Amino acid sequence: MESAPSGKSVLSELCGLLSQGLNHALRSPLLPRLMLILPLIGLTARVPGPVVHIGEPRTVVTTNPKMGVHTRLTDEVEEWKIKRTLEMVREMGASWIVEYFPWGYYEPEKGRFDWSHPDLVVDHALAQGLQVVARIDFVPDWARPPDTTYRYLPEESYDDYADFVYTFVEHFRERVHYVVIWNEPNLAFEWGYRLPDPAAYTRLLQAAYRRAKDADPNVTVLAAGLAPTLAPPGSEWGMDDLLFLQQMYDAGARGFFDGLAIHAYGWTLSPDAEASETTLGFSRASLLHEVLVRNGDGDLPCYITEAGWNDNRRWANAVRPALRIDYTVRAYEKVLEEWSWCRMVAMWVFRYPRPARTYQDDFTFVTPGFVSRPIYDAVQAYARGELP
Amino acid sequence: MKHPRLVWFLAGLVCWACAAVCIRNALYLGGSDPTWDRISEAGVMRVCMEAAYPPFGMTDAAGAFSGFDVDLANELAGRWGVRAEFVNVHFDGLYDALLAGKCDMILSALPYDETLTEDVIYSPSYFNAGLLLAVRQEERRIRGVNQLGGKRVAVELGSAAELEARHHLEQGRIPLEIVTCPGAQEALQALHDGEVDAAIADSVNVYHFARESGGIRYIKRFLSDEQYVIAVRPGSGYTWKRIADELARLTRQGFLKTLQQRWF
Numbered sequence: 001m002e003s004a005p006s007g008k009s010v011l012s013e014l015c016g017l018l019s020q021g022l023n024h025a026l027r028s029p030l031l032p033r034l035m036l037i038l039p040l041i042g043l044t045a046r047v048p049g050p051v052v053h054i055g056e057p058r059t060v061v062t063t064n065p066k067m068g069v070h071t072r073l074t075d076e077v078e079e080w081k082i083k084r085t086l087e088m089v090r091e092m093g094a095s096w097i098v099e100y101f102p103w104g105y106y107e108p109e110k111g112r113f114d115w116s117h118p119d120l121v122v123d124h125a126l127a128q129g130l131q132v133v134a135r136i137d138f139v140p141d142w143a144r145p146p147d148t149t150y151r152y153l154p155e156e157s158y159d160d161y162a163d164f165v166y167t168f169v170e171h172f173r174e175r176v177h178y179v180v181i182w183n184e185p186n187l188a189f190e191w192g193y194r195l196p197d198p199a200a201y202t203r204l205l206q207a208a209y210r211r212a213k214d215a216d217p218n219v220t221v222l223a224a225g226l227a228p229t230l231a232p233p234g235s236e237w238g239m240d241d242l243l244f245l246q247q248m249y250d251a252g253a254r255g256f257f258d259g260l261a262i263h264a265y266g267w268t269l270s271p272d273a274e275a276s277e278t279t280l281g282f283s284r285a286s287l288l289h290e291v292l293v294r295n296g297d298g299d300l301p302c303y304i305t306e307a308g309w310n311d312n313r314r315w316a317n318a319v320r321p322a323l324r325i326d327y328t329v330r331a332y333e334k335v336l337e338e339w340s341w342c343r344m345v346a347m348w349v350f351r352y353p354r355p356a357r358t359y360q361d362d363f364t365f366v367t368p369g370f371v372s373r374p375i376y377d378a379v380q381a382y383a384r385g386e387l388p
Numbered sequence: 389m390k391h392p393r394l395v396w397f398l399a400g401l402v403c404w405a406c407a408a409v410c411i412r413n414a415l416y417l418g419g420s421d422p423t424w425d426r427i428s429e430a431g432v433m434r435v436c437m438e439a440a441y442p443p444f445g446m447t448d449a450a451g452a453f454s455g456f457d458v459d460l461a462n463e464l465a466g467r468w469g470v471r472a473e474f475v476n477v478h479f480d481g482l483y484d485a486l487l488a489g490k491c492d493m494i495l496s497a498l499p500y501d502e503t504l505t506e507d508v509i510y511s512p513s514y515f516n517a518g519l520l521l522a523v524r525q526e527e528r529r530i531r532g533v534n535q536l537g538g539k540r541v542a543v544e545l546g547s548a549a550e551l552e553a554r555h556h557l558e559q560g561r562i563p564l565e566i567v568t569c570p571g572a573q574e575a576l577q578a579l580h581d582g583e584v585d586a587a588i589a590d591s592v593n594v595y596h597f598a599r600e601s602g603g604i605r606y607i608k609r610f611l612s613d614e615q616y617v618i619a620v621r622p623g624s625g626y627t628w629k630r631i632a633d634e635l636a637r638l639t640r641q642g643f644l645k646t647l648q649q650r651w652f
Contacts, residue, residue: 311546311547314438314440314441314479315479315480316440320544320546320570320571321544321545321546321547321550322544322545322546322568322569322570322571323570324546325545325546357501357503358480359479359480371551373546373551374545374546374547374550374551374554374568375546378546
């Protein structure tokens with residue numbers, strides 16, 4: 001009769017088997033290959049951490065707190081480029097950015113929102129100490145008839161737009177304090193190739209204003225910046241901006257905006273050129289302010305959300321680079337010292353993600369590759385109080 | 389068969405020859421190029437041009453076109469036995485006008501754009517409008533940017549020339565002193581007057597100043613390139629070949645040099 005194996009003998013047997021297995025494995029030709037592959041497997045399995053960090057909150061150092069720029073980060077994909085752009089804005093001494101937030105990008109289907117990209121832009125801007133003004137338009141496919149442009153918003157979709165404004169304001173509560181309702185509705189192009197209609201735009205403004213205030217009573221709702229134009233009455237391309245604003249008041253816009261966005265391109269005129277209803281230029285902004293005054297809204301602040309000069313060699317509305325620098329610095333100075341009704345002036349455009357390869361490139365302060373143009377350095381010197 | 393290898397070799401040669409003829413027909417022969425067909429049939433070569441960019445293209449009060457590009461277009465048309473007709477289009481609308489068939493080619497101080505080579509066909513360059521380094525006539529020590537260390541260099545404030553000078557100062561670590569002027573002509577005048585040691589400006593301004601005021605010369609090697617080219621629609625291979633051949637001939641014959649002396 002065999003006796004039951006003792007615990008010690010089982011253990012020694014197990015050890016023997018293990019050492020045999022180990023010996024076998026060590027002699028196997030697969031071992032060195034496995035040793036090579038394992039670190040690779042480890043590397044691929046590892047979840048990479050974020051490459052770009054928001055970073056510590058920074059503050060803008062400037063002698064002119066009304067200085068701003070219009071950025072174009074909507075189509076900027078890489079986060080480090082978003083961050084670098086906003087860093088350069090801060091380093092230039094601008095405290096404000098105006099940015100375009102296309103509704104169609106962020107609500108591709110009714111009720112389905114994707115805030116990943118705008119969150120990046122806003123969070124980086126806030127980390128750099130910048131105040132964000134958000135322009136909201138661009139109609140998604142589902143909110144407009146087929147064969148219309150993304151600027152075409154039918155009246156039956158006004159509530160959809162207003163709902164998006166509500167969601168936007170709610171999402172960015174405490175982060176974005178200014179929203180601009182639509183863009184240049186006095187141009188046929190921006191109104192979906194329809195005749196500009198101040199009354200219809202006013203109804204849109206009223207709907208959006210109510211919903212924005214539902215989401216956050218403290219948000220500042222700005223009426224759209226109008227395109228500076230001298231289009232004659234009945235033009236199929238646009239309506240005179242001064243006339244359009246007055247007709248907005250006639251249609252009941254009063255009380256449905258907390259401030260007015262203004263577009264004040266200088267073209268070839270000095271910012272100190274006399275304002276006139278028959279010319280376009282930076283000073284025309286003061287005429288829009290006068291329309292507010294005439295309608296009892298003189299206390300409403302204005303925000304110049306697009307302005308600037310161009311130094312393209314071949315564009316008829318451009319000036320020489322030296323003059324562009326002079327005019328830009330003077331415009332910043334003028335708004336600070338003389339236009340108390342204007343809270344901010346944002347120059348178009350800080351940087352494009354890629355070259356437009358048209359005269360538009362010569363509105364920029366920084367190249368797509370982050371090389372600062374001389375105007376950047378001049379404005380920076382002004383903001384630091386270093387200009388003679 | 390006595391020489392099967394030779395037969396196969398000859399058959400291969402015939403195939404290659406056929407393929408070459410087909411490719412040539414498809415690409416170059418007038419019969420397959422609607423642009424050339426149209427020019428030949430109408431006897432008119434339509435040229436899109438922004439006639440507001442002197443000295444390349446401009447119009448007088450009566451609407452007559454003149455300029456470097458106008459002379460070049462007339463010369464090309466003359467050599468082909470047709471007449472040049474100009475279509476005045478704003479610079480930003482030139483490509484659309486070409487692609488919409490409003491003209492047969494763009495000849496309008498058009499810079500080569502590497503991003504559009506699938507949309508149009510570009511000719512070889514006929515003019516370089518890039519940046520040049522100018523020095524005084526008697527200056528012999530400065531032969532390029534490497535000799536600018538410790539020198540005063542005039543540029544137009546805010547221009548590509550200033551960016552170029554800054555690039556050499558900051559990236560190239562050449563300790564030059566940048567002197568900014570309100571315009572390129574002022575920068576060249578400062579050089580002429582001995583206020584600075586060198587100036588950087590685009591070739592059009594440099595050629596013009598050197599001819600009108602004298603006293604300066606330029607280093608022949610360009611600091612940057614801005615090549616002006618002629619553009620035709622895709623499928624205009626034969627027109628392209630005729631343009632390329634003529635440009636080569638015009639260069640050889642000194643016509644482009646003459647045009648430069650006439651207009652700058």
